Amino acid sequence: MSAWPAHDYRAWREEQERMAEDLVIEDDFGTLRLAAGFDAAYSGRRGFGGLVVWDLEAAEVVETVQVETRVDVPYVPGFLSYREFPILAAAWRAARAPVDLLMVDGAGLMHPRHLGSACFAGLKLDVPSIGVTKNLFVGEVGGVLEKPGDVAPVRHEGRLTGYAFRPRKAPVKVIYVSPGHRVSPQTALELVRRTMGRHKLPDPIRLAHEAAGAAKRAALG
């Protein structure tokens, strides 16, 4: 029962290629005080977003935003941002705190056209951003990650796109960190480590995942 409206993926691909040229993959920000994690949950064509604003100094949540929007784009590898950004944008508008950094549950530079959802959001909202995924989308991992804390570079088309990072011991899987916009690969990794609690994903994203799920459960009953 999908029947999604028609979408011009070719035009979207071209837009991604154009946007990639505007990316700033180097540190370009002032004081980083508040970081926001984002994630979405779905039920058919209803999308639920969770945005958790995290105080980097105090290491605590200062605001949680939950939104619901209509979704009319299916999941198509390579085009996740067109499905999720409308939800992220709604949550972003609803947030009151001045966010300095956005952390997304999705790829950044680790994308076929170097424009994952973290890059897309960073460019559209003009905010430094980072992407974190639980599975490798594209690229080759240059090393073996055996113990907690181990890191290995990920390259794609001869370019460093981010890092593979082992947050916990196996069987917890490795996560992949890549810069979105206005952040270098090295700093993206450092910020993920800095916001890493005792779980698999950095706290802002993990909590955003829970907030999105809670919003969905509350709406569905």
Next chain:
DNA sequence: GCGACAG
């Protein structure tokens, strides 16, 4: 044509 494929 076949397989791969973030969330």
Next chain:
DNA sequence: ATCTTGTCGC
């Protein structure tokens, strides 16, 4: 991502 409870183990 989503469909879904209890259960084994540190």
